[in-house]
Amino acid sequence: xxxxxxxxxxxxxxxxxxxxxxxxxxxxxxxxxxxxxxxxxxxxxxxxxxxxxxxxxxxxxxxxxxxxxxxxxxxxxxxxxxxxxxxxxxxxxxxxxxxxxxxxxxxxxxxxxxxxxxxxxxxxxxxxxxxxxxxxxxxxxxxxxxxxxxxxxxxxxxxxxxxxxxxxxxxxxxxxxxxxxxxxxxxxxxxxxxxxxxxxxxxxxxxxxxxxxxxxxxxxxxxxxxxxxxxxxxxxxxxxxxxxxxxxxxxxxxxxxxxxxxx
Amino acid sequence: xxxxxxxxxxxxxxxxxxxxxxxxxxxxxxxxxxxxxxxxxxxxxxxxxxxxxxxxxxxxxxxxxxxxxxxxxxxxxxxxxxxxxxxxxxxxxxxxxxxxxxxxxxxxxxxxxxxxxxxxxxxxxxxxxxxxxxxxxxxxxxxxxxxxxxxxxxxxxxxxxxxxxxxxxxxxxxxxxxxxxxxxxxxxxxxxxxxxxxxxxxxxxxxxxxxxxxxxxxxxxxxxxxxxxxxxxxxxxxxxxxxxxxxxxxxxxxxxxxxxxxxxxxxxxxxxxxxxxxxxxxxxxxxxxxxxxxxxxxxxxxxxxxxxxxxxxxxxxxxxxxxxxxxxxxxxxx
Numbered sequence: 001x002x003x004x005x006x007x008x009x010x011x012x013x014x015x016x017x018x019x020x021x022x023x024x025x026x027x028x029x030x031x032x033x034x035x036x037x038x039x040x041x042x043x044x045x046x047x048x049x050x051x052x053x054x055x056x057x058x059x060x061x062x063x064x065x066x067x068x069x070x071x072x073x074x075x076x077x078x079x080x081x082x083x084x085x086x087x088x089x090x091x092x093x094x095x096x097x098x099x100x101x102x103x104x105x106x107x108x109x110x111x112x113x114x115x116x117x118x119x120x121x122x123x124x125x126x127x128x129x130x131x132x133x134x135x136x137x138x139x140x141x142x143x144x145x146x147x148x149x150x151x152x153x154x155x156x157x158x159x160x161x162x163x164x165x166x167x168x169x170x171x172x173x174x175x176x177x178x179x180x181x182x183x184x185x186x187x188x189x190x191x192x193x194x195x196x197x198x199x200x201x202x203x204x205x206x207x208x209x210x211x212x213x214x215x216x217x218x219x220x221x222x223x224x225x226x227x228x229x230x231x232x233x234x235x236x237x238x239x240x241x242x243x244x245x246x247x248x249x250x251x252x253x254x255x256x257x258x259x260x261x262x263x
Numbered sequence: 264x265x266x267x268x269x270x271x272x273x274x275x276x277x278x279x280x281x282x283x284x285x286x287x288x289x290x291x292x293x294x295x296x297x298x299x300x301x302x303x304x305x306x307x308x309x310x311x312x313x314x315x316x317x318x319x320x321x322x323x324x325x326x327x328x329x330x331x332x333x334x335x336x337x338x339x340x341x342x343x344x345x346x347x348x349x350x351x352x353x354x355x356x357x358x359x360x361x362x363x364x365x366x367x368x369x370x371x372x373x374x375x376x377x378x379x380x381x382x383x384x385x386x387x388x389x390x391x392x393x394x395x396x397x398x399x400x401x402x403x404x405x406x407x408x409x410x411x412x413x414x415x416x417x418x419x420x421x422x423x424x425x426x427x428x429x430x431x432x433x434x435x436x437x438x439x440x441x442x443x444x445x446x447x448x449x450x451x452x453x454x455x456x457x458x459x460x461x462x463x464x465x466x467x468x469x470x471x472x473x474x475x476x477x478x479x480x481x482x483x484x485x486x487x488x489x490x491x492x493x494x495x496x497x498x499x500x501x502x503x504x505x506x507x508x509x510x511x512x513x514x515x516x517x518x519x520x521x522x523x524x525x526x527x528x529x530x531x532x533x534x535x536x537x538x539x540x541x542x543x544x545x546x547x548x549x550x551x552x553x554x555x556x557x558x559x560x561x562x563x564x565x566x567x568x569x570x571x572x573x574x575x576x577x578x579x580x581x582x583x584x585x586x587x588x589x590x591x592x593x594x595x596x597x
């Protein structure tokens with residue numbers, strides 16, 4: 001069951017000009033969180049911004065008392081958040097959402113990250129490794145500076161392939177280029193775990209559906225409440241005879257099968 | 264400080280720390296254990312909040328608006344944060360009245376709180392049908408009519424913007440659900456909200472709840488498109504509180520119907536201000552989104568304020584706003 005608690009900031013580290021790693025003391029959340037779940041995080045007191053922000057749980061630290069959140073400053077909320085010092089207390093509601101499913105038997109987990117979508121994967125990578133499944137990481141970003149968190153995966157000997165849109169690191173182009181080998185006949189069967197901007201989810205999802213590869217997409221959406229009551233965060237799902245079906249990203253997601261959503 | 268002083272607002276000194284404040288209120292035929300009610304569309308069907316609070320600690324809650332058939336609502340994006348507020352255009356998505364009665368209502372029995380079913384329709388007949396269905400449903404304690412729905416038979420104009428239509432719908436629902444207290448939720452998107460309240464009273468309403476959301480819009484300058492797929496939506500949150508207070512004050516001065524006030528209430532002070540302006544109870548809406556415990560926090564804050572101010576019965580506060588001399592009737596227009 002999710003809880004709402006005041007979580008003290010234990011550590012707040014600037015990874016580069018835009019990316020931050022936040023460590024919160026939140027035992028009741030850390031104890032029960034699963035990979036792919038998120039929290040609704042207050043960014044500061046008062047009415048600006050009014051709403052909390054949904055943030056993936058990047059990692060549960062050993063001891064299961066603390067969680068890490070990796071985020072990029074993209075707007076007002078994250079800008080205010082980035083100014084919060086260690087010691088400050090942020091209302092944190094979670095863990096929320098369905099989280100990732102383990103891979104189907106015999107499938108190699110492949111984590112596919114776009115930009116700050118990497119934030120959801122450290123937790124999943126640790127969890128998969130504990131299950132003796134050997135995840136790989138395909139990481140696409142605009143430029144080299146956006147490839148944050150690589151150290152974490154390297155330290156765990158997760159094989160990494162990188163693509164950048166400007167060619168400043170790894171393969172020149174989108175992350176989908178790194179996926180092409182998986183779609184060839186005879187390739188090792190894979191279970192894709194994908195998180196990133198919507199155009200990237202759309203492209204990877206379409207490629208996976210076409211190639212018949214299992215694919216779980218972690219979605220992002222403007223989300224006022226996080227607990228299923230405002231109905232604001234819905235995503236369009238495969239329509240039925242009566243027309244479009246909408247599902248809540250907060251409670252029926254944030255993880256959906258690629259074939260189930262219309263992005 | 265040890266200096267004896269008169270409390271800033273009241274004539275009495277603080278109540279003893281253990282003294283009981285009577286938080287119960289009567290709103291027309293409705294009795295609530297405290298004046299704080301969770302607003303429709305912000306509280307689901309109630310059980311979603313069980314991890315965060317006891318429903319019995321609230322005065323009551325209003326369900327998501329119910330129509331005859333289930334509705335799937337609008338395409339995304341449906342919401343957008345704005346300065347001290349948010350816009351929504353959910354499109355009245357709900358499970359439908361039958362599923363509400365069969366699947367949601369049973370889970371609410373046994374929670375000692377007042378359940379108010381919010382009702383809407385696209386036609387007069389649909390309002391009547393939903394109300395009739397709820398009239399006998401065990402566990403529903405009152406109806407709240409949402410008149411902000413577009414009237415598909417009258418060119419899509421909202422029911423609530425025309426006093427004759429308000430009178431007609433309220434009258435028809437009154438006859439269809441004679442056993443339940445009838446609350447009419449008024450839209451602020453009208454020239455004179457007091458006229459709407461008068462029409463609701465003439466139709467047979469017991470209570471007016473006000474205000475619903477204000478029509479608003481947000482534009483994404485980068486794409487030069489409206490943010491909401493529906494183009495426009497309803498504005499709620501602290502941004503609308505002064506607008507809502509003025510409307511509650513106006514309807515209260517006109518008299519006629521007990522009021523449940525709402526609009527941007529986020530803390531106990533807001534709720535108390537709405538009571539001074541003439542509300543017998545209040546609804547808390549958008550605050551439930553960013554603080555799922557908002558309702559109980561506000562109840563506790565009201566009790567603490569009453570104790571500090573020497574108010575032994577919260578119901579005594581309703582309509583006790585102190586107007587400057589000679590500012591009676593004139594205080595409803597700028």
